[in-house]
Amino acid sequence: MSAVAEVQAPGKVLINSVVKNLTALAARAFAKRWIITFTAPTGVGKTTAIGYMDQSLAFEHLVIPAKQITTRYTMLKAMGLAPGEKWSNHGRNWMRASDLYERVVERVRERPPLLIVDESDRLRMDCLDMLRDLWDDVRLPMLLVGNEILTEKINASHERLSRRIRVRFDHRPLREAELRKCLEFMGYEVADDEFALLWKLVGGSPGFAEALLENANEIAASQGVKRGIEALEGAVKYFPTVRK
């Protein structure tokens, strides 16, 4: 069950190593009530895999996509209130975070779900502290998914949470053949010279490759031609950080 409507399962998903590993780790975290972290470079397909898992996992789970605007309160709301539910308590039309926390603890005690936090590298300090509290209080199983920054962040500032993590899975970028297969699955017909340039620039990141290809498509369309290596090279100019 997704806590926020934004996470939608894509219609078709390529079952690659990211999807397989994430699904296996989710099952293990739920069964053993562990905290597991899954880190992989940006654009590898973590969010897509989570969208797929959200639809396919056979056990109780809750997906929270972390954002810059995510706070402890919004996380607790997603965990403690049903979608669309409003809370009023003795004339107050909102709850304190501590009230919500108690409610979440009760819910988890009754039926513990697996908490999956996408982009958890973006979580604020207090949110990570709260997750540790939830694990201490009710052993809430969780799968924290993010990029390399997640490990650095937890190790640097959350020693107590760090000690409670049972499995740290670091996924490598996709290999050349996997990237090609993924792009084909996404519907891109990529010529060999285009693929060579993409691989050189973005490595095993289909998300980043898609951004470059879409830019190239628009450039080619504005010139009334089919996408080719020239359009792709033109698109690269829009990404100064990639060129470096």
Add this chain to the structure above:
Amino acid sequence: MREIVRRAIRARPELTAELLQRGMFGPEEKAELLPLLSKAASLKGGIIGPVRFATLLAEGDAQLAARAVLRKMLGKDELAWLDRLLRFQKPNGKRDELARIVERAMEGRTGNVRSR
């Protein structure tokens, strides 16, 4: 010279032209901006798709991009792409503030954004 005009001049010409076309600048800003823009820039307001527009904003000046979002110059698709493209970048203060503005805009909230 106004700060926003200075930023618009420093930006890529196709982005400035697109923002001009979309009406992001007020009359006084336009009066300052137009004489300073190169002829090429003012003529470049051709076809620019949602991905390219979002890319130009993501890779360009964060304050210019923030203003474009807050003044509702972007459609849903463009906002979604901008949000996605910002995630590819390394986190820093300016990028995080822009990401926050974009996320709020995607939820239909605009206005002043304070993170602290």
